[in-house]
Amino acid sequence: MYHDQITSGSLTFREPFLLGAATAAYQIEGAAHEGGRGASIWDTFSHTPGKTADGATGDVAADHYHHLEADLDLIASLNLDAYRFSISWPRVMPLGDGDINQEGLDFYSRLVDGLLARGVEPVVTLNHWDLPQSLEDRHGGWRGRQTSYAFERYAEVMGAALGDRVAIWATHNEPWNNSYSGYGSGAFAPGVRSHEAALRAVHHLNLAHGLGVAALRRTITRPDARVSVVLNIFRIEAEPGHEEAARRVDAIANRAFTGPMLRGAYPAELFDYTRHVTDWSFVQPGDLETCHQPLDLLGVNYYEVMHVRGAADLDPENLSLGGTDFPSSEYVETVQPESLERTGMGWGIEPQGLTNLLLALTEEYPELPIMVMENGAAFHDQVTQIDGRPAVLDHHRTSYLIGHATATHRAIEQGANVQGYFVWSLLDNFEWALGYGPRFGVVRVDYETQERLPKLSAHWLAELCATRTIPHLREHP
Ligand code: IFM
Numbered sequence: 001m002y003h004d005q006i007t008s009g010s011l012t013f014r015e016p017f018l019l020g021a022a023t024a025a026y027q028i029e030g031a032a033h034e035g036g037r038g039a040s041i042w043d044t045f046s047h048t049p050g051k052t053a054d055g056a057t058g059d060v061a062a063d064h065y066h067h068l069e070a071d072l073d074l075i076a077s078l079n080l081d082a083y084r085f086s087i088s089w090p091r092v093m094p095l096g097d098g099d100i101n102q103e104g105l106d107f108y109s110r111l112v113d114g115l116l117a118r119g120v121e122p123v124v125t126l127n128h129w130d131l132p133q134s135l136e137d138r139h140g141g142w143r144g145r146q147t148s149y150a151f152e153r154y155a156e157v158m159g160a161a162l163g164d165r166v167a168i169w170a171t172h173n174e175p176w177n178n179s180y181s182g183y184g185s186g187a188f189a190p191g192v193r194s195h196e197a198a199l200r201a202v203h204h205l206n207l208a209h210g211l212g213v214a215a216l217r218r219t220i221t222r223p224d225a226r227v228s229v230v231l232n233i234f235r236i237e238a239e240p241g242h243e244e245a246a247r248r249v250d251a252i253a254n255r256a257f258t259g260p261m262l263r264g265a266y267p268a269e270l271f272d273y274t275r276h277v278t279d280w281s282f283v284q285p286g287d288l289e290t291c292h293q294p295l296d297l298l299g300v301n302y303y304e305v306m307h308v309r310g311a312a313d314l315d316p317e318n319l320s321l322g323g324t325d326f327p328s329s330e331y332v333e334t335v336q337p338e339s340l341e342r343t344g345m346g347w348g349i350e351p352q353g354l355t356n357l358l359l360a361l362t363e364e365y366p367e368l369p370i371m372v373m374e375n376g377a378a379f380h381d382q383v384t385q386i387d388g389r390p391a392v393l394d395h396h397r398t399s400y401l402i403g404h405a406t407a408t409h410r411a412i413e414q415g416a417n418v419q420g421y422f423v424w425s426l427l428d429n430f431e432w433a434l435g436y437g438p439r440f441g442v443v444r445v446d447y448e449t450q451e452r453l454p455k456l457s458a459h460w461l462a463e464l465c466a467t468r469t470i471p472h473l474r475e476h477p
Contacts, residue, residue, distance in 0.1 A: 002459040005393070009470045011409045018121065018420035019465045020082035021075075021442065022374050024128035024173065026058045027429035029088060031065035036101040038094025040130035041141065041182075042432075045189030056435025062427045062445045067452075068111060074443065074452055075426065076118035079465035083120050084373060084422050085111065086128035086173065089154055092161075096132030097150035105161045112165050121167040123373075123422075125230060126155055126212060127205075128173040129182070129189070129432075136190050142178060142201035142208075143192075145282070152211035159219030166225060170299055170373070171212040174232040175205040175257055187433055195277040199256075203283055206260040206291045213293035230299030230373045231257055234306045235357040245310040245332045248273055253306075262365060264292030297419065298365065299373035302404070303345075305353035307335045343377040345438055349400060351407035358411035358418055371420030375404045378431070378438035381455065392444050392455035398473055401457060405470045423461055427452070 013019065026042045046057035064071055075083050089096060091104035112122045131141055132150075139146040155171070172178070181188035184198030209229055216227050233254050238246035247269065255267040265288055271280060311333040340348035354375070361370055377400040381392050401423060408421050428441035436447060442458040445451075454462075463471045 002391070002456050005456055005474055006460055006463055006471045007474045008467065009472045011406060012469045013409065013412075013421070014468075016419055017468075018082045018123075018371065018422075019461075019468070020080045020084055020121075020123065020420065020422040021078065021426040021461065022084035022123075022422045022424050023064070023426050023429065024086040024125070025088035025091070026061070026128070026130040027425075027431070028062040028064040028427055029091075030058065030060040030063040032057075032059045034065065035091065035103045035107060036094060037088065037104060038090035038096075038101075039133040040088065040090045041133055041136050041189040042130050044133050044136075045191055048191070051191060052433050053435035053437055056430065058430045060447075061430045062447075063450045064427070065107065067450060068107070068114065070452070071427075072111070072114040072118060074454075075115070075120055078442075078454070078458060078462045080120050080461075081465060082123050082167065082420070082422070083115055083426070084123035084125065084168075086125040086130075087158060088130055089127065090130065090132040093132065093154055093157065094134075096135035096147075097153055098134075100157055105157075108162060112162055116165060122162075122165065123168040123170070124158070124162065124166045125170040125173045126158060127151065127171065127175075127178070127208075129178055131178075131189075140197075141183075141190055142204045143183060143197050145204055145207070145284075148204045148208035148211055151208035152215045155212035155215035156219050159216045163216070163220030163225065164222055166220070166222065168226045168228060168297070168371075169216050169220070170228045170230045171209045171216075172205060173230045173373075174301060175202070175209070175229075176232055176253055178205055180253075195274075199274060199278050199280070200282050202256050203260075203280070203287070206257060207287055209261055210291040210293050213295065214290075217293075226296035228295055228297045228299050228371070229261060230301060232301040232303075232374075233258065233357065233361065235302070235353040235360075236306045236308060237353075239307070239309040239335065242309040245308045249306065249308055249332055260288055260291035262292070262295070262298075262368070264288050295368065297369040297371055298361065299371050300357065300361065301374035301424070302354045302357055302372060303375070303377075304347040305350045307337055307348075308332050309335055343396075343400065344379045345377075347377070349377075349403070351403040354404055354407040355411045355414070355416075358408065358416040359414055362416040362418075366417070369417050369419045371422070372404075372408055372418065373420070373422050374424035375421065376401065376424035376440050376442075378440045381439055381444060383444070383453070390453055392453060394455045394457050395473060397442070397455070398457040398460045401460065402470060402472060405464065409470065423457075
C-alpha cells in the first residue's frame with residue numbers, strides 16, 4: 001500500500017557505504033529494574049518531579065528488552081546494512097566499576113548475534129548518556145576523574161565480550177549533551193547547573209574517550225572492526241558582523257572535543273573564553289596525549305544549522321540562554337531565521353548545512369572517513385487507514401530524509417569522505433526531557449500495546465537500503 005507513494009531516484013551510494021538506523025539504550029529498552037540492571041542517572045532524573053515532560057521515564061519506553069526477536073526481524077525487514085545501538089552501562093556493570101552482570105552481557109550478545117544472523121552489521125555506542133547512578137554518587141559522575149577510569153574498564157569489558165563480532169565501536173554519543181546539558185544548564189541528567197562542572201565533564205569525557213579507545217584496541221579481535229566517536233559537531237552560521245560569536249561557540253561546543261580527541265590539544269581560545277569559569281587545573285600532565293588516540297572514522301550527528309549572533313547584554317545568570325548551554329552563552333544567542341521550514345521540534349530544515357558540514361570536516365581532517373550517525377526529524381504523525389489497515393503517511397519526515405540523504409550524496413560528489421548514513425531513529429522512543437511527545441521513529445510505537453507500525457519513511461528507508469539509490473516521493477500533500 002505504500003509502494004505507490006515511492007518512486008525510484010537516480011543518486012546511488014556506492015560501496016563501501018553503510019546505510020542504517022540508530023537507537024539508544026535508555027530511549028528504547030525499558031526493563032529498568034530487570035535482568036540485574038543497576039540504576040542510571042536518567043532513572044533518577046526522570047523520576048524527579050518536574051524534570052521531564054509529563055513525568056515521563058524510560059522504565060518501559062519501547063520495551064525493546066522484551067521485544068528483541070521481533071525488533072531484529074523488523075530491522076531485517078528494512079534491509080539495513082547496519083544497526084546502531086548503545087549499551088546500557090548499568091545493565092552490564094550495575095555500579096559502573098564493580099561486578100559484571102552476565103545477564104546484561106548476554107542480552108547484548110544475543111542482539112549482536114541476531115543482527116549478524118540477519119546480515120546486519122552491529123554498530124555499538126558505549127556511552128549514550130545513561131551513566132550508572134553509583135558513579136554519580138561516588139565520583140560526581142563526569143565531574144570526577146574516577147569516572148573516566150571506570151569507563152576504561154567498561155570499554156575493556158565490552159571489547160572482550162563483543163569485540164569478536166561488532167563492526168564499529170563509538171566511545172561516546174554527543175558528549176556535548178552529557179557535559180553542557182547534564183552539568184551546565186541542568187536540562188538533562190544529572191541536572192547539575194554549573195559552568196565549572198560542565199567543563200570538568202568535558203575534560204573527563206575526553207579523557208574517557210582516549211582511555212576507552214585504547215581499551216577497545218587491547219580487547220577487540222574482529223580484524224576489520226573500526227573505532228570511532230560520535231560528535232554533534234555544529235554547523236555554525238553567524239549573522240553578518242557576528243563572526244566572533246561563531247568562533248566562541250565553535251571553540252566551546254565543537255573544538256572542546258575535536259581538539260583533544262583529533263589534535264591532542266584544547267584550542268587556546270577556549271581557555272580565554274572560559275577564564276571566568278575555571279583555570280582548567282583538572283587537566284593533568286599526559287591527559288591530552290591520552291585523549292588523542294588514532295581513530296578509524298568520525299561519527300557526526302546532524303539535525304540543523306546553528307545560527308548565532310553576539311549578545312553582550314544577556315543575563316549571565318541564565319545558563320541556557322538562547323537554547324545554548326555553554327559557559328559563555330552570556331555572549332552568544334541563537335537565532336531562528338524566519339524563512340526556514342521547521343520540524344516538530346522547531347528545528348530549521350537546512351540540508352545544505354549537512355553538505356557544508358561534511359565538506360568542512362573532510363577539509364579539516366582529510367584522512368578521517370566520516371559517517372552520519374544520526375539524522376532525522378520529529379513530526380506530528382497521524383495513524384490513518386489504508387485498505388482497512390492502519391498506516392502512517394509521514395510525508396514530512398520522508399521528505400526530510402530524502403533532502404538529507406541527497407545532501408550527503410552531494411557532499412560525496414564534491415569530495416567529502418563519507419562512508420555511511422544512519423537515520424535517527426528506528427523506533428519512536430523516549431526523547432529525554434521531552435518524554436514521549438516528539439516521535440523520531442521511522443517505525444511507530446504504540447506505547448499502550450507496544451505494537452510496531454512501519455511508517456512511509458520506513459518503507460522509503462527499506463527501498464533505499466535495497467537499491468542503494470535514493471527513492472523519491474511520488475506526491476507530496
Ligand atoms: O534523541 C536524540 C538522541 O538521543 C541524540 N541525538 C539527538 C536525538 C534527537 O534529539
